[in-house]
Amino acid sequence: MKFSLLAAAVTRVSVAAALSVLSCVPAAAQRIDYSKLEIKTTDLGHGVFLLGWQGGDSLILIGDDGVLLVDTSVAPMGDKIKAAIARVSSKPIKLIVNTHAHADHFGANEALARGGATIVAHDSLRDRMAKGFTAFNQAIPPSPPAALPTATYADAMTLHFDGETIQLFHPPNAHTDSDTLVHFKRANVIHASGTIGGDGGYPFFDLGSGGSLAGMIVAEDKMLSLSDDKTRIVADEGDPASTATLKASRDMLVTLRARVQKLIDEGKREDEAVATKPTKDFDARFVHQGNFVTGDAMTRLAYESIKGVTPPITPRR
């Protein structure tokens, strides 16, 4: 295929099509029957529970006075999130953190904040939600005022909630341009905001939403700096990752960046770079059944990120 921006766009459209049955995709783009999904609740200790549903998995922290919720899921899952919380606490949701601008992370904000919860997010996420945006070729309309974050930050923020210290960090241009890494210090749990792959697979970065390979490496380095050998790192789906799994992902990204940079320096076009299979020794570990990020898709993402190609299908309004 002759390399051109159009060809690259076609490639991205096909990647977007593959994305449409998986997590981190705007609700409108998904073909999931939410009525059939069950939420799996996992106790991570110190009042922190993982609410897993094959999408933008949520975390909750149960305190004496109320509940802190990280990510509200897509709108059709809101009632199930509410029911899952009710099974472990009768307290109201006091605080919500939205990790990034994919609809499986903020879609049920309005319903779940109705009791008066404060919604915390990065400045860029509120901006995108207020104006509306496009992700994966799907238009996300402006959010109603009741769904918008009410407290935002630029670089970092610390929350104190019923004895737990929760640190929020913004890694610029990682999975998106609005990511928040959420570190529960006492529980030793980190929500990765999509910056690691589910079940240790290849991670995805959304170039059209301001994500980048370089930012992913910075995000994973940041999480490694916060981790010890008991830390659990929460991806968008699957069981929490270990620090060793995170380290393997970070090392893979650094190696892949060097390999793809070399191919670019040699003058290789994108298709030629893909044909050299720079991920081949990683694929056995990082390609999982059902994971849309294949080795070739990973190479294309890396190539386009290094070249600074921003998909034209996801413009800001």
Ligand SMILES: [Zn+2]
């Ligand atoms: Zn995402």
